[in-house]
Amino acid sequence: MARGKGSDPNNSSHRLTAQDVARHAGVSIGTVSRVINNVPGVTPAVAQKVNAAIAELGWVPNVAAQNMRTSSSRMIGFIFSDIRNALYAQMTKGAEEVLAPRGYLLVTASSDGNPERELALIDLFKRRRADGMILTIEQENNVSTVAAIGNLSMPYVMLEREVSLGSTSVGADHYRGTKQAAEYLIRQGHQRIGIITGGQGTRVARDRVRGLEDAMNAAGLEIDRNLMRLESFSAEYAYRQTQELMGLANPPTALLSMGVRLLPGVLEALQIMGKSYPEDVSLICSNDSDIARIMMPKITAVRYDAMALGRVAAESLLDQVEGRTTSGTPPRIEIPTELVLRDSCRPLL
Amino acid sequence: MARGKGSDPNNSSHRLTAQDVARHAGVSIGTVSRVINNVPGVTPAVAQKVNAAIAELGWVPNVAAQNMRTSSSRMIGFIFSDIRNALYAQMTKGAEEVLAPRGYLLVTASSDGNPERELALIDLFKRRRADGMILTIEQENNVSTVAAIGNLSMPYVMLEREVSLGSTSVGADHYRGTKQAAEYLIRQGHQRIGIITGGQGTRVARDRVRGLEDAMNAAGLEIDRNLMRLESFSAEYAYRQTQELMGLANPPTALLSMGVRLLPGVLEALQIMGKSYPEDVSLICSNDSDIARIMMPKITAVRYDAMALGRVAAESLLDQVEGRTTSGTPPRIEIPTELVLRDSCRPLL
DNA sequence: TTGTAGGCGTTATCAA
DNA sequence: TTGATAACGCCTACAA
Secondary structure, three states: OOOOOOOOOOOOOOOOOHHHHHHHHOOOHHHHHHHHOOOOOOOHHHHHHHHHHHHHHOOOOOHHHHHHHHOOOOEEEEEEOOOOOHHHHHHHHHHHHHHHHHOOEEEEEEOOOOHHHHHHHHHHHHHOOOOEEEEOOOOOOOHHHHHHHHOOOOOEEEEOOOOOOOOOEEEEOHHHHHHHHHHHHHHOOOOOEEEEEOOOOOHHHHHHHHHHHHHHHHOOOOOOHHHEEOOOOOHHHHHHHHHHHHHOOOOOOEEEEEOOOHHHHHHHHHHHHOOOOOOOOEEEEEOOOHHHHHOOOOOEEEEOOHHHHHHHHHHHHHHHHOOOOOOOOOOEEEEOOEEEOOOOOOOOO | OOOOOOOOOOOOOOOOOHHHHHHHHOOOHHHHHHHHOOOOOOOHHHHHHHHHHHHHHOOOOOHHHHHHHHOOOOEEEEEEOOOOOHHHHHHHHHHHHHHHHHOOEEEEEEOOOOHHHHHHHHHHHHHOOOOEEEEOOOOOOOHHHHHHHHOOOOOEEEEOOOOOOOOOEEEEOHHHHHHHHHHHHHHOOOOOEEEEEOOOOOHHHHHHHHHHHHHHHHOOOOOOHHHEEOOOOOHHHHHHHHHHHHOOOOOOOEEEEEOOOHHHHHHHHHHHHOOOOOOOOEEEEEOOOHHHHHOOOOOEEEEOOHHHHHHHHHHHHHHHHOOOOOOOOOOEEEEOOEEEOOOOOOOOO
16 A cells, blocks of 8 residues: 555666666766766766656665765754744744755754753764754753753754853844833833743743843832742643732732743633733733734734744854854844734833 | 764764774674664673773764665655644644654655645655655645655555545544534524635545535535635635625625634634624634634634644554554544534524 | 776674 | 674766
8 A cells, every 4th residue: 555666667676776777878877976966077968868767767866875975964953842832833944944945854853841852862863963953952051961962063053042062042032022022011100010931941031031120120110029930831831820920919010921832821811810901911922923913902922033043043054064154153143023012001101 | 163072082083883883892893783783692791892882982873874774764754734834733743752752753844835845845755765754735636746646665644635546544534523513503593604714625625515515405504605715724815705704795604714724814804894703603613722712702613633643644654664554454544523612603593 | 078996884694 | 692794875086
């Protein structure tokens, strides 16, 4: 079943090689190789013959053999927690868009955020002789993970993560994004701003918290640590923390939901408590999503281009892989964020 | 940058091979091979020595060489339109969950629904000597695509698609899912049921339309073809068609939104027209999603397990790859659907 | 411009 | 049980 016999005319049971093509075309194997690799200096007529033979026999070069000879797999590994997270799917699409046209195979692998699995995946891509890797690990400070990365003998790029190894890192400007969101709320008179986010031990989380703090400090407002819930990106976490925050004697008047998967949890919690936004609490989310656009009222969002993140990471990685690393390669590349104003915030003034 | 020197102690500039390990362990290269492949019959003490040498040198076998020798890549290709579609991300995760533990690498590739790109991707996986493929092509009746699939000399499984080549196909039971949804609406007194969906030329679309038709016929209701909008899965399409349908002199009293990406378009159209559900129109969507659960009122949905789809496809494919194909392999495997009742439908009686 | 032949790093067969 | 050695299919000097 589903095991065709191919379109091989002289259907011998032996797998086709360049040698067969050479024989069929009446040339040598070297010429076949030159033709398929576009090595200049082959007589057009000969190339013609070879291509005809290739087409007629239906031969495809054995990539394993090519890889072995050239010791390059033309394969890039991309490790993250879970492809079902829309963010990673978008990054994957972006990376694929730059890698595929250049002949590289992008291979993604989900770690479920498990550090041991991350180690195993890094090892996997080493065995598979990937030409490079894009890494979005769970914790930037996990010793064994960082050690494994440090031992990597291939180029890599950290995506939305940063380790102290001097490696190139690509990420969105969450600092500015969060600061801008907070400033917008503060301008509307909010003084108690809650934040729910995850990614502890990553630059993403640090940048967001710092953005909020800097905005508060600049406005001379007091920071209430109890309004910061920083332990997870899951919807369930958002659900519980929203209930806790809104149940406080002195609840926040505005809430920052920073992380794609959090918003459904926040909304569900508000619904079950009979609270509504922006009346009971002003709401800003990150990243932008269908939900933010569709909900009534529509939800103000910190938006950034996740596909660009993947694209830029891939480009930067290829620069390293192909040895184009311009002397002053920036160790950090930032993708801008944008505050999309909608109807989920209420002025308190 | 990001180019470690590895943990290789005797840091020679030459890449490690099994030969180096053999020398270091004082055995022959054949023994090294036997150890890493767990070939029975190696003296434990010798295996010990070899493993120590491997660890000390930090050697990892060259997969390209292994692939070439064994002519197996332990790689499975998965082609679909776009990884950003949540459905494909879920299928990918499901497939990865069965393939990874068994040592197979899952490689996904987005075709953007472009038949030419599908052809190129099929060719790509042939060159890369994939051990098998999971295919979710755009049109089941595209001659060149089907020809390419027919010429495949490797096992494959069609996922949510079906071609007349006798190949195994895995899919959700959209027929029953849609029929059940329609019956539920009919029981509530609806007689004019609109449907928006895409995937023309795929079994998915045929099954859905047939499900609706059978339910209508069984109830002795007349089918209005003008209420069927079957051309695309995009949100924009849903947006336009919803407006058209609801703007009809005699609009549908219920609407089936069959396709993950359609719902936001439907909702946006209703909002802009100042219509609301279930008052102005009853609504059922497929697949279930955060949006369906979070919107107020919550939206009744045809749910199915997309990860299971990926899992089952991968298992069925491995059965073929590893030659386990039980004589009576079912050519079609169906994943059940379930109607999740919520608050988006209004009885007309 | 084209042919020849060595070697890439494994696995697997055959002896020892 | 272990060692030597011939493939696997291609690329690439080097020769012709």
